[in-house]
Amino acid sequence: MEDRDQKVVTFHSHYGALLYRRRYGDGCVLRPVPRELSSSCGTAAFVSGGLHEELFDENTEAAYEMTEEGWRKIYG
């Protein structure tokens, strides 16, 4: 279950997600993309701190944050 204040970053490839987590370090967990965001079974990065947009690259698709209304797109 997603927590409030949680953010999720989606990627064009599994490799993109793995690279992001490697660069991000602690505070980033990889899980399947939330079903509400996509019908694909790709990998997403869940972070509870900042997004660290400087880590985004051509593999990054979008970023969302959890609000009372559900996921809201904040990047991409």
Added chain:
Amino acid sequence: MRISGKAGLAVTGAAIGIISVALVALGNPANMGFCIACFIRDIAGAMHLHTAPIVEYVRPEIIGIVFGSFAISVIKGDFNPRAGSSPVLRFIIGFIVMVGALVFLGCPLRMVLRLGGGDLNALVGLAGFAAGIAAGCFFLSRGFSLGRASKESPLEGVAFPAINVALFIAFLAVPSLFLFSESGPGSMHAPVAASLLAGLIVGIAAERTRLCMAGGIRDMILIRDFTLITGFVAIFAFALIGNLITGRFSLGFAEQPVAHSAHIWNFLGMFAVGLGSAMLGGCPLRQLIMAGEGSGDSAMAVLGMLVGAACAHNFSLAASANVGPGINGKVALVIGIVLLVAIAAIVTERNRRSE
């Protein structure tokens, strides 16, 4: 009703397990309530693409899965016509996945159903499948990707589901166009309405939950996540319960229905399926679901499987039940695995260089 997450996957897996046992009770071959590879192979036979007389039938389950996925994706806003992610490579990988599946005698879904029926040869297949996915994860974690798909016209996305509907209409209206087995697995089938309904239910549920036989093992290895594997486990559990209740459970290696005990080839056949599925981003069932959602790339993989099935029988690559694969099948499978590894290595290296 919203079905997603582990609960939705468990319900979907349970439904598939129960429906599969019911389809066998209604006439499908044993431990073959559903088999994406076998059913695509039967359709290839019915369409005169191969001439193996015991495996020819237009399987409504496949048509139902594609149309169910298409319909629910349109209703729920998931329909997304897209293509252009290495379509020819996907065709080739789909072809090799089919050869691997027909050497083993089943897709990953039938592998689990065979396990639920007590067929221990499927346990060897599972080991090969997991090893193949692990090999795929090796490449995925080093940069393997077949590339980004681009948005396409709605017509492109509708084309594949429409072909399936046209095939079904032709099957009902002009059956003389097709070949139908008079003996063997192709002659064994549930009533058309039951098969179609089963396919529709599985297509809808698998689209909503993203059920994938390969994705669960991939996520366990790659990101230590156990969400997608839930469906896999539920299919096994409910097929097992269903087979025990209906008296179809038979534990052992010998005398299993539409199976053989050539262990190394069972392992290698499913290794090819596992590696190919990891490269394609999903198992054969998942390819049908994504093709229904408008993915031209997945449709290419399915067409690769269709042609692969035809070639597997025309060139004697498929295994024989109780015997195993002949020399043609063994050579083709080894070449197929070498090709998969070569494609994975070349694409991974190219992607790393372009970073």
